[in-house]
Amino acid sequence: xxxxxxxxxxxxxxxxxxxxxxxxxxxxxxxxxxxxxxxxxxxxxxxxxxxxxxxxxxxxxxxxxxxxxxxxxxxxxxxxxxxxxxxxxxxxxxxxxxxxxxxxxxxxxxxxxxxxxxxxxxxxxxxxxxxxxxxxxxxxxxxxxxxxxxxxxxxxxxxxxxxxxxxxxxxxxxxxxxxxxxxxxxxxxxxxxxxxxxxxxxxxxxxxxxxxxxxxxxxxxxxxxxxxxxxxxxxxxxxxxxxxxxxxxxxxxxxxxxxxxxxxxxxxxxxxxxxxxxxxxxxxxxxxxxxxxxxxxxxxxxxxxxxxxxxxxxxxxxxxxxxxxxxxxxxxxxxxxxxxxxxxxxxx
Amino acid sequence: xxxxxxxxxxxxxxxxxxxxxxxxxxxxxxxxxxxxxxxxxxxxxxxxxxxxxxxxxxxxxxxxxxxxxxxxxxxxxxxxxxxxxxxxxxxxxxxxxxxxxxxxxxxxxxxxxxxxxxxxxxxxxxxxxxxxxxxxxxxxxxxxxxxxxxxxxxxxxxxxxxxxxxxxxxxxxxxxxxxxxxxxxxxxxxxxxxxxxxxxxxxxxxxxxxxxxxxxxxxxxxxxxxxxxxxxxxxxxxxxxxxxxxxxxxxxxxxxxxxxxxxxxxxxxxxxxxxxxxxxxxxxxxxxxxxxxxxxxxxxxxxxxxxxxxxxxxxxxxxxxxxxxxxxxxxxxxxxxxxxxxxxxxxx
Numbered sequence: 001x002x003x004x005x006x007x008x009x010x011x012x013x014x015x016x017x018x019x020x021x022x023x024x025x026x027x028x029x030x031x032x033x034x035x036x037x038x039x040x041x042x043x044x045x046x047x048x049x050x051x052x053x054x055x056x057x058x059x060x061x062x063x064x065x066x067x068x069x070x071x072x073x074x075x076x077x078x079x080x081x082x083x084x085x086x087x088x089x090x091x092x093x094x095x096x097x098x099x100x101x102x103x104x105x106x107x108x109x110x111x112x113x114x115x116x117x118x119x120x121x122x123x124x125x126x127x128x129x130x131x132x133x134x135x136x137x138x139x140x141x142x143x144x145x146x147x148x149x150x151x152x153x154x155x156x157x158x159x160x161x162x163x164x165x166x167x168x169x170x171x172x173x174x175x176x177x178x179x180x181x182x183x184x185x186x187x188x189x190x191x192x193x194x195x196x197x198x199x200x201x202x203x204x205x206x207x208x209x210x211x212x213x214x215x216x217x218x219x220x221x222x223x224x225x226x227x228x229x230x231x232x233x234x235x236x237x238x239x240x241x242x243x244x245x246x247x248x249x250x251x252x253x254x255x256x257x258x259x260x261x262x263x264x265x266x267x268x269x270x271x272x273x274x275x276x277x278x279x280x281x282x283x284x285x286x287x288x289x290x291x292x293x294x295x296x297x298x299x300x301x302x303x304x305x306x307x308x309x310x311x312x313x314x315x316x317x318x319x320x321x322x323x324x325x326x327x328x329x330x331x332x333x334x335x336x337x338x339x340x341x342x343x344x345x346x347x348x
Numbered sequence: 349x350x351x352x353x354x355x356x357x358x359x360x361x362x363x364x365x366x367x368x369x370x371x372x373x374x375x376x377x378x379x380x381x382x383x384x385x386x387x388x389x390x391x392x393x394x395x396x397x398x399x400x401x402x403x404x405x406x407x408x409x410x411x412x413x414x415x416x417x418x419x420x421x422x423x424x425x426x427x428x429x430x431x432x433x434x435x436x437x438x439x440x441x442x443x444x445x446x447x448x449x450x451x452x453x454x455x456x457x458x459x460x461x462x463x464x465x466x467x468x469x470x471x472x473x474x475x476x477x478x479x480x481x482x483x484x485x486x487x488x489x490x491x492x493x494x495x496x497x498x499x500x501x502x503x504x505x506x507x508x509x510x511x512x513x514x515x516x517x518x519x520x521x522x523x524x525x526x527x528x529x530x531x532x533x534x535x536x537x538x539x540x541x542x543x544x545x546x547x548x549x550x551x552x553x554x555x556x557x558x559x560x561x562x563x564x565x566x567x568x569x570x571x572x573x574x575x576x577x578x579x580x581x582x583x584x585x586x587x588x589x590x591x592x593x594x595x596x597x598x599x600x601x602x603x604x605x606x607x608x609x610x611x612x613x614x615x616x617x618x619x620x621x622x623x624x625x626x627x628x629x630x631x632x633x634x635x636x637x638x639x640x641x642x643x644x645x646x647x648x649x650x651x652x653x654x655x656x657x658x659x660x661x662x663x664x665x666x667x668x669x670x671x672x673x674x675x676x677x678x679x680x681x682x683x684x685x686x687x688x689x690x691x692x693x694x695x696x
Contacts, residue, residue: 025514025539027521084478088471110524120520123436126474127517130432133478134509137485141502147495154489161482166373169475172468173375176458191373 001049001335004071008048011072012039015139031128034103039079041095042247046343047074047201050223053339054205057332058215066145067208070153073139074201076132081164083129087122088172089256096247101125145208152207160200167191174259178282180268185261186228193234194227202336218326222336226319229312229344235260236308237347240296245347254295257283261311266304274298316344349397349683352419356396359420360387363487379476382451387427389443390595394691395422395549398571401687402553405680406563414493415556418501421487422549424480429512431477435470436520437604444595449473493556500555508548515539522607526630528616533609534576541582542575550684566674570684574667577660577692583608584656585695588644593695602643605631609659614652622646664692 016036020029048071055067085091086099093099105121145153170188202219203211211219237246238253239262253260263282270278281287281295299305319340323333364384368377396419403415433439434447441447453469493501518536550567551559559567585594586601587610601608611630618626629635629643647653667688671681 023514024511025518025535027518028514031517084474088474107521109521116524123520124517126432126436127513127520130481131510131513133481134506134513138506141506158482158486158489162479163372165475165479165482166371166376169379169472170373170375172471172475173455173457176464187373 001052001338004049004052004068005045007068008045008072008075009039011068011139012075015072015076015135019135030107031104031124031131034100034107035079035128035132038083038095038097038100038103039075041097043075043078043095045075046197047078048072049335049339050198050201051205051208053332053335054202054207054211054219055209055332056205056335057202057219057326057328058206058211059209060329064208066143066149067205069139069143070145070204070208071201073136073143074204076136076139077161080129080132080136081168083125083132085168087125087129088168089252091249091252093243093249094247099125100128104128148210149208152210153204156200156204156207160196160204163191163200164196167193167196171259176257176283178257178259178263178267178279180264181259182261182264182268185259185264188259189228189231189235189261190224193231194224197230198227199223215326215328218322218328221322222319222326222340225315225322226340226343229315229319229340232261232308232312232315233344233346235262236305236312239292239299240305242347251287251289251292254282254292255285255287262299262304262308265307266299266302269302269304269307270298274302278302312344316340349400349686352397352400352416353393355416356393356420356423357387359416359487360423363420363424363483367483378455379452379472379479382448382455383427383476383480386431386443386445386448386451387423389445391423391426391443393423394545395426396420397683397687398546398549399553399556401680401683402550402555402559402567403557403680404553404683405550405567405674405676406554406559407557408677412556414491414497415553417487417491418493418552418556419549421484421491422552424484424487425509428477428480428484429516431473431480433516435473435477436516437600439597439600441591441597442595447473448476452476496558497556500558501552504548504552504555508544508552511539511548512544515541515544519607524605524631526605526607526611526615526627528612529607530609530612530616533607533612536607537576537579537583537609538572541579542572545578546575547571563674563676566670566676569670570667570674570688573663573670574688574691577663577667577688580609580656580660580663581692581694583610584653584660587640587647588653590695599635599637599640602630602640603633603635610647610652610656613655614647614650617650617652617655618646622650626650660692664688 013036016032020032023029051071051074052067082094083100086094087101091099092102101121104124105117107124108117108120110116167188171192174184174188199220202223203216206215206219239250241250243250266278267275278298281291284291320337323336361384364380368380371377399419399422400415430442431448434442435449439447440450449469452472453465455472456465456468458464515536519540522532522536547568550571551564554563554567587598589598591598615623615626626646629639632639668685671684
């Protein structure tokens with residue numbers, strides 16, 4: 001997996017360096033530099049890793065340049081998604097650094113007006129995200145796949161893109177009005193994470209290697225429960241995580257009133273007093289450390305945290321069971337087994 | 349041309365209706381409805397028309413389904429560009445209707461907080477723009493082109509996307525700090541309009557019909573001067589236009605301090621008193637009708653308006669001259685001749 005990450009990073013960096021080198025305007029390379037810096041700052045490269053797992057779960061032959069290329073395209077697409085997501089959430093920190101729209105405000109050259117500089121940061125980050133999206137597409141189309149590979153992969157890529165945007169939209173609709181509706185929270189997790197982060201990248205790698213419909217279905221059986229577990233772990237880390245390790249704020253999700261399974265369960269289980277206190281802190285824009293601590297203790301006291309931890313274990317077990325009966329190639333199976341444990345037991 | 353517009357509109361509408369019909373979540377169709385409404389509200393369909401002109405300038409055979417499909421993809425890409433552009437410019441009106449981010453704030457379901465509803469509108473419009481972008485791609489890849497057509501068209505599409513975003517970024521960098529730098533203003537016009545709106549759509553249509561490098565170069569010789577003339581006309585209409593006819597505000601460009609050739613020329617030609625007054629009104633966020641009227645009279649008094657009108661005529665002539673010696677097919681040549689006059693003499 002470390003090799004996959006490195007190969008993807010090398011491909012992406014070479015692609016972006018070439019973009020800077022052949023840029024039609026001298027103002028573009030500094031913008032591309034921000035993109036390179038953001039990618040280099042970290043990330044788990046989960047989608048590229050899963051894409052390569054899909055390949056190794058299907059193919060008996062060694063590594064292929066085409067799968068690395070497509071894996072790199074998935075990472076660049078994800079870079080777009082993160083840049084736009086951070087704008088929408090008004091997040092200030094990602095990967096332990098300023099988010100892209102915060103980093104770009106230093107490129108503003110207009111009059112000394114902080115509000116104008118901020119707007120410039122957001123607007124140019126929107127554009128840089130758009131560029132990452134269209135360039136991810138270019139990585140696919142210059143990937144020298146066979147016609148059969150394109151026919152297999154392009155519909156899955158199209159589904160993936162629509163699904164993640166659907167998940168983001170459901171998330172927007174639900175944010176700021178936390179309810180006890182656990183089903184909607186799970187639905188968001190399914191689109192935003194289970195399908196986008198796990199199922200589709202895995203299937204795309206498998207499809208590149210010529211997977212049968214049966215293999216693609218086996219990918220789904222493993223990916224959906226694992227992806228849900230991954231999002232549940234993310235929700236827990238978003239509230240209980242250690243900022244130094246995660247590189248993300250542990251206040252923003254609470255202050256924004258993100259509609260997560262964790263919060264929905266707490267509201268469902270809460271007694272009247274707890275419910276009033278939960279509503280006072282969750283979605284409170286001015287939330288400080290004190291309020292966040294109260295929210296955390298309520299998430300524990302209502303049993304929501306314990307239930308989510310049980311849900312994570314249950315889903316990981318289902319993913320692993322599906323894997324054992326999937327009949328995939330041994331190398332891929334072993335990698336997916338390790339991944340299931342890493343993705344649900346992580347701290348960042 | 350009316351037939352082209354209609355064929356493109358029918359293709360786009362059928363595609364979006366299918367997207368709504370097969371949506372993975374019931375919250376998606378109302379969002380798609382906003383996209384359909386925005387497209388149906390108008391627009392000149394200049395890029396689809398030019399794409400089809402490129403086809404007819406190259407091919408001797410009749411209309412092809414593939415060119416309509418790609419023309420529709422260009423219009424959907426442009427829809428994405430407009431949605432994001434209106435967010436960046438904080439525009440409230442487009443095509444005589446609320447812009448998409450204004451229309452979407454009525455879909456907000458959270459607590460009654462106007463600021464939150466506005467943010468929701470902007471965020472969901474960002475997502476809807478992203479969806480339009482990835483769907484424009486889907487229109488291309490489900491267009492049943494031949495491998496030779498894909499090889500000819502995809503690199504041009506990739507160039508077009510990067511160029512328009514480069515133009516948008518240069519525009520962002522320059523907005524709010526109007527100077528007498530006419531060259532930068534022309535450079536922005538070249539990327540944002542001459543290449544994106546005219547050259548690339550024309551070349552893409554020509555490439556679909558198997559154009560030679562010589563024909564593609566002839567497209568450029570016509571397109572760049574015409575596209576610049578088109579943007580210069582747009583700049584004039586953005587300040588002197590009739591809102592009732594254009595569907596756009598005639599204040600926003602001035603208030604934002606858009607760095608246009610018109611403004612740069614006025615600053616270059618102005619005497620000391622005029623320059624002070626120009627700087628007081630251009631880029632003044634609180635600009636009212638009175639200030640706008642003063643700006644208009646300064647743009648006239650400095651001779652900037654007259655110079656821009658001369659530049660438009662000069663560029664139209666260059667485009668038409670290039671056309672006469674291009675050796676394109678008669679049907680395409682005739683359409684491009686009419687277009688040159690319509691695009692530079694328009695009122696909206």
